[in-house]
Amino acid sequence: MLLIRFMISKEKILTIAAFAMFMLTFASSAFAKxxxxxxxxxxxxxxxxxxxxxxxxxxxxxxxxxxxxxxxxxxxxxxxxxxxxxxxxxxxxxxxxxxxxxxxxxxxxxxxxxxxxxxxPPVGITIKADRKDDFPDHDNCSLAELLEKKKLRVGIAADRSYGKPLDNILKRNEGSSLVYARSGADIYSGLLRMLLAGRIDFILGSPLEAGYIHKKMDVGDSVINIPIRENMExxxxxxxxxxxxxxxxxxxxxxxxxxxxxxxxxxxxxxxxxxxxxxxxxxxxxxxxxxxxxxxxxxxxxxxxx
The missing domain is CATH 3.40.190.10 (Periplasmic binding protein-like II)
Structure with a gap:
């Protein structure tokens, strides 16, 4: 009789434990975010x-x-x-x-x-601050005029699209010594080093991207960003x-x-x-x-x- 009672008690304990586990799982899933x-x-x-x-x-x-x-x-x-x-x-x-x-x-x-x-912000150009006079329309520069009239040299990322208006201008000047296309890693950082060394006259890029690299390279106020007339949107x-x-x-x-x-x-x-x-x-x-x-x-x- 004691053995039967023990077995019943054991079965009850297992049932209660199983039910408790089910309720715990249900509650967890019900209140999970x-x-x-x-x-x-x-x-x-x-x-x-x-x-x-x-x-x-x-x-x-x-x-x-x-x-x-x-x-x-x-x-x-x-x-x-x-x-x-x-x-x-x-x-x-x-x-x-x-x-x-x-x-x-x-x-x-x-x-x-x-x-x-x-x-x-729209793609613009980065220049050395002490060369601002070479870009007299610095609030409304034209990429086409910089390349085709002023004969200034631009640095760009190879195989990158800068939007249709700017891509068309670059295509017209494809193969020109005035367009330097850089590929590989750290493209903008490499172009910025070339700009500071005087090997190119300006860089095409996003002001946000430029700001990030400028901060990373700690160039301070030695460079500035200016907008491009053909790309103001x-x-x-x-x-x-x-x-x-x-x-x-x-x-x-x-x-x-x-x-x-x-x-x-x-x-x-x-x-x-x-x-x-x-x-x-x-x-x-x-x-x-x-x-x-x-x-x-x-x-x-x-x-x-x-």
């Missing part, structure tokens, strides 16, 4: 994946701001290329990008925020998530945060810390006149470059 996978790309100064400025890139900071204001989600970072990102979007995976440039192909596969998260990036119910829910939260935070000094400083003093005034005008007023419906024909 949903997770967003945020995409990182190795593209400083938009993403900085190593070094003393790790995590301080433009899109790094935008992503972090969104994460801090979405505590109801868990957040994970993954370094993947954009082809893989779009594949994950098509499959409805819980992945988002904080600042993706729009194309018609991407709009067919991803849900974009109605207002931009990111503003990228700022480009916008938008948050992107899958085109499904989950993506729409996340996007609602993203847009709420953007409406609250974009018109703050903290948000604007994400971009300005990578710009030289000469670019700040132009950037602030564009930030107020275009970025804060821009919406997806107002700019439906914009092409993307990222």
């Amino acid at each position: 949903d997770k967003i996978i945020w995409v990182d790309v190795d593209a400083p100064p938009f993403y900085i994946l190593e070094g003393s400025d790790k995590g301080k890139g433009v899109v790094d900071e935008i992503t972090l701001l969104l994460q801090k204001n979405m505590p109801q989600y868990d957040h994970e970072h993954r370094v993947i290329n954009l082809s893989r990102l779009m594949y994950m979007m098509r499959n409805g995976e819980h992945v988002c990008h904080a600042a993706l440039f729009r194309t018609s192909e991407r709009e067919a596969e991803a849900l974009f925020s109605s207002i931009p998260t990111d503003i990228v 700022y480009t916008m990036g938008y948050a992107a998530c899958p085109k499904n119910e989950w993506g729409r829910g996340v996007m609602t939260e993203i847009e709420r945060i953007l409406k609250e935070r974009r018109n703050t000094d903290e948000y604007r400083d994400i971009f300005e810390k990578w710009l030289d003093k000469g670019s700040l005034d132009r950037f602030r005008k564009a930030y107020s006149a275009h970025f804060l007023k821009e919406s997806l419906t107002e700019n439906n024909n914009s092409d993307g470059r990222k």
